Amino acid sequence: MYTKIFRAVIIGAPGSGKGTISELICKNHGCVHISTGDILRQNIIKNTELGKKAKQYIAEGKLVPDAIVTKTMLARITEVGNRSYILDGFPRNIAQAEALSAREQIDAVITLDVPHSVIIDRVKNRWIHAPSGRVYNIGFKNPKVPGKDDVTGEPLMQREDDKPHVVAKRLELYDEVMNPVIAWYEKQGLVATFKGKKTKEIWPMMELFLNDRINA
Numbered sequence: 769m770y771t772k773i774f775r776a777v778i779i780g781a782p783g784s785g786k787g788t789i790s791e792l793i794c795k796n797h798g799c800v801h802i803s804t805g806d807i808l809r810q811n812i813i814k815n816t817e818l819g820k821k822a823k824q825y826i827a828e829g830k831l832v833p834d835a836i837v838t839k840t841m842l843a844r845i846t847e848v849g850n851r852s853y854i855l856d857g858f859p860r861n862i863a864q865a866e867a868l869s870a871r872e873q874i875d876a877v878i879t880l881d882v883p884h885s886v887i888i889d890r891v892k893n894r895w896i897h898a899p900s901g902r903v904y905n906i907g908f909k910n911p912k913v914p915g916k917d918d919v920t921g922e923p924l925m926q927r928e929d930d931k932p933h934v935v936a937k938r939l940e941l942y943d944e945v946m947n948p949v950i951a952w953y954e955k956q957g958l959v960a961t962f963k964g965k966k967t968k969e970i971w972p973m974m975e976l977f978l979n980d981r982i983n984a
């Protein structure tokens with residue numbers, strides 16, 4: 769358990785393991801995993817105004833307009849209050865990063881460097897329980913009952929944007945959009961990059977970094 773409040777950002781290509789690793793960190797260290805994608809998908813399921821606006825952008829693998837996302841994410845951070853958190857999927861451009869830094873002092877930015885070939889394979893087998901954001905993988909993290917969420921027993925689904933042609937587009941967009949954000953944080957000395965093909969390779973290095981950075 770970390771001794772002080774920490775606020776971290778995790779950045780990585782679609783399917784690189786951001787959600788998986790964020791859940792591991794928060795399970796081990798009592799932080800809140802704030803996932804933009806999960807929040808947007810939950811709004812789509814509830815058919816809220818936000819969900820209706822975001823749905824098409826997500827289905828096409830495009831970024832949802834800043835005006836919609838930034839307000840939503842800053843509101844969620846306010847809700848989390850004085851607790852440690854990991855931001856997964858925000859910020860995704862400089863404008864969002866500037867809006868965040870105007871409000872929050874970020875302690876660490878973790879970037880995942882996973883080969884695209886590995887990602888494409890993983891995403892094919894990704895199944896989610898959208899209401900909770902729980903993520904499964906056939907072969908890596910199987911549900912106890914095939915096709916059902918471990919906690920609620922509700923049916924799992926595959927994401928619209930996990931279709932191969934949409935994944936290809938998201939991977940292409942990722943480098944173009946995220947490299948400037950990573951460079952922006954590198955200038956502040958906040959970035960640590962973890963390279964690997966498996967979460968179990970990345971995790972031990974991540975733990976060392978976080979223990980060192982957070983308990984420093």
Ligand SMILES: Nc1nc2c(ncn2[C@@H]2O[C@H](COP(=O)(O)OP(=O)(O)O)[C@@H](O)[C@H]2O)c(=O)[nH]1
Nearest residue numbers: 783784785786787788890894904905908966967
């Ligand atoms: N085979 C394999 N699958 C993994 C590994 N780490 C995560 N996954 C799965 O790969 C998919 C993408 O991981 P996720 O955490 O959703 O990535 P995100 O899109 O960056 O949040 C999910 O189905 C995970 O269960 C791993 O080390 N090996």
Ligand SMILES: Nc1ncnc2c1ncn2[C@@H]1O[C@H](COP(=O)(O)OP(=O)(O)O)[C@@H](O)[C@H]1O
Nearest residue numbers: 782783804805825826830831832837857858860
């Ligand atoms: N910060 C953001 N700004 C704009 N759109 C976003 C943001 N985060 C997520 N989205 C939208 O939600 C989709 C899914 O995001 P996410 O669950 O983070 O997927 P991945 O990590 O696989 O890219 C993105 O492709 C994009 O359409």
